[in-house]
Amino acid sequence: MTTELRPLRETDWDAWFDTLDVVFGGVPDGPERRAWWRTVTEVPRNIAVWDGDAIVGTTGAFSFGLTVPGGAEVAAAGVTTVGVLPTHRRRGVLRSMMRHQLADVRERGEALAVLTATEPAIYGRFGYGAATQELRMSVDTVRLAAPALPGVDDVRLRLVDPVAGLDACERVYGRLVPARPGMLARRPGWARQGVLDPESERRDAGPLQCVLAEVDGEVRGYARYAVRPDWDQAGPRGVVQLRQLDALDPVVHAALWRHLFGIDLTASVVTRSRPVDEPLLHLVPDQRRLDVGVREALFLRPVEVGAALAARTYRTPVDVVLEVADDFCPWNAGRWRLSGDAKGASCERTTDPAELALSVRELGSAYLGGFTLSALAGAGRVRELRPGALAAASLAFGSDPAPWLPHGF
Template sequence: MSTNAAAYPVRPITKGETEDFYAQLNFAFHEEPPEEMQDLWLRLVSRERTVAAFDGDELIGTGGDIPFELTVPGGVTVPTAGVTMITVKATHRRRGILTGMMRHQMTGWHERGDAAVATLFSSEPAIYGRFGYGVGTHALALTIPRGGEGLSAVPGSDGFQMRMVDPRKAYDRCQAVFDAVRLGRPGMVARIGKGWGDVATLDNEFTRDDAGPLRCVVAEDAAGQVAGYARYQVEADFDNPARPDGKVQVREVHGRDLASYIAVWRFLTDIDLTLEVHAEVPTDDPLMFLLADPRQSVPRVEDVLYVRLVDVDRALAGRRYAAPVDVVFELADPFCPWNTGRWRLSGDADGAVCTPTTDPADLVLGPRELGTAYLGGLSLSALGRAGRVEELRPGALAAASRGFVSEVAPFAPFEF
C-alpha cells in the first residue's frame, strides 16, 4: 500500500457534496437505490458524521457512522458508533485512502468521547481486521420447512390473537416490544434519532428484491397489547404444478417472552401457499430446541457484527462480567496508540474498572481479539487455543475467559 495518504484529504462533506457522495456510494456497491433511500440515510447520518476522501476536487471515498447505544453483557449499554457507507473509488485503491478515513473516524470518536466502541457489518471481513475489528456476533441462517406441527407450542403460545397490521402504522407498538427485549441480549442497539421507523418499514421495489410487499403480524395479549411481532415478505412461486413453493423472508421477529415469540414463529411457519421460511436468529435461539426435526432447518453459522474498542478503558469498564475478573493485559494498538500499554481490568457482575498499570502482564493480545471477545459470544480461551492470546501467568486466561463470556449469545438483528 502506498504511503502517500496525505495527498488525499479526509473530512466531512458539505451540503453541496451530497450528490457526489451518494453517487460514489451507489457506484461502489453496484446499486441504484431510489432517491427516497438517500433522503432517509441523510436523516440517520448527519453530514457532520460523514467522512469523505478527495483527490483534488474529485470525491473518491465515502464513510459515516450512526450513534447507537449498544447492549453489552450485564444488560447495560455503551455509546457506540455504527460504521456504514464505507467505499473507495476503484481507480484509487491501495493508496492508503481507507486507512486515512478509518483513522479520521477513530481519532474523532476518541477526542470527542462520543463512542467507546465501533461496530460495522463487513462486506469483505479481511479488510477490517487490520484496523482492529473482530467478529463479535454470529447468527444462524435457517431455512425452516412449513408446518406448524414442526414447531412445538409452549405454555401460553396459543393464547394470543394474531393480527395483520400496517407495518408503518404499527411501528411504535412493535418498537415497544423491541425496546423491552433489547437489553436482554448483547449486540442489540437502541434506535436513536428520527428515521428508524422509516428504515424498519421501508418497502419499495429495491428492498423487496423479487419478494412481495412488506407485511407485519402482531401477537396481541388478552388486554390488546402487542406482545410479539414479525416483519416479513413472501416470495411467491407457482412454477411447481403440484404445489406452491413460496418462501417467507423474515426481516425481524421479537417477543416479550417465550410464549409470544413462539406464537409469532408458529404463524410464520404455517402461511398458506409457502414451502419454507428463511430467517437469521441468535445461535442459542429457542427455535433450535423446539423444532421437531432441527436438522430440517439447515442451520448455517454466519459472521455478522464486527466490533472494535475505541477506548479500551471506557469499553471494558462499561460492561459487566459473569465471574470476577482481575487481570493485567498488554495491548499493542498502533492504529489507536492511546490504547497501547498495560491495563488492569477488575470487575464482576456489579461493575468494573480498567486503568493503566505498570504491573507485569498476565495476558498479551491485540485489539482484534478484544473486539471478538467483547460481547461474550466467543471466548478468550478459544482465541488462546488459536494462538491469538498469549498467557504469561498460568491460569489467567481461563479466569478472564470465564468473566468475559455471556450467558446469552450476542446477536445483531438488523443491519445499518
C-alpha cells in the same frame, strides 16, 4: 496524486452518496431507500476524500447506544459507508479515513466503534474483531410441526399495515434492547428502516406484511415478512421471507413462529439474521430441517480500552493484567489491570507483570461474550503469561444470552 480529506458538507451529500453507489457495484439505491438514508445521515460525522473536484473516498458513522454484558448502554460509533473508488485503491485513502475517524470517535467520548463488513479481511488491520454471530435458516415447514407451547392459543394475532404498526413494534423492540448484548438503541428515524419496502427490492416477493401478537390487549411481539410465491409439480412451494421477529416472552415467540409455519401456499421460512440461541432450535423435533448456517455479523473495536472494559460487567470475578497491542491507536497499547464481577468493573493502567497478551482486535471479539478468549488462544491470537489466567478471564468475559446484532447500518 494529491488528495484532501475533510468532513462532509450538506451540499456535498448527493455527490458523496453517488460515489458510494459506484463503490458498491454501481447499482444505485432506489429513491425511497436513498431518501431514508438522507434522513438518518449525521452529516458532520461523515468524511469525504477529494481528488480535485471529485469524491474518491467515503466513510461515516452513526451515533448509537450499544448494549453490553450487564445491560448497560454504551455510546458507540456505528461505522458505515466505507468505500474507495477503484481508481484510488492501495494509495492510503482508506487508512487515512480510518485514522481520522477513530481519532474523532475518541474525541467524542465514545469508547467503542462497531461496523458490519462486506469484506471482513479489510478491517482486522484497523483493530476490528468479529464480535457477534447470526443464524441463517431455511425452515422446512412441511415436514416440521408448528411450534407450540401452553398458552399460545391465548395470543391474539392481528395483521396490520407495517407503517401503521411501527410504533407498537418499536415499543417491543425498545424493551428488549437492555436484555441482550449487541442490541442497538436506535436514534430517531431508524425504526423506519424495518418497514422500507420498495418494489424494486422485493425480488418476486409480495409486499411487506406485519403481524402483531397481543395478550390481554397489550402488544407483546411482532413479525415482519413477505411471501414469495412458488410452485412445482407437487403443488405450492412458496417461501416466507422473515425480516424481523421480536417477542417479550416464550409463549408469544412460539405463537409468532406458529403463524409463520401456517401461512397458506408456502413450504418454508427463510431468515438471514437470528441470534445463535434462537429458541426455535429447541421448539422443533428435528433441527436438521432448519438448515442452519452461522456467520459473523457485528465487528467491534475498543477505541478507549480502559473505558470500554470498565463499562461492562463480568460473569465471574476477574482480576487480570492484560498486555494490549494496538498499532493503529497507540494510546491503547500497554498494560491494563481489569478487575470486575457481576456488579461492575474497573480497568486502569498498571506496571504489574502481564498475565495475558493480546491485541485490541481480540479484545473486540471477546468484548460482548460472543467469542471466548480460550478459542482465540487456540488460534494463537491470545497468549497466556500466567498459568490459569486464560481460563479465568475467558469464563468471566462470557455472556448469556448470546450477543446479537438485530439489523445492519
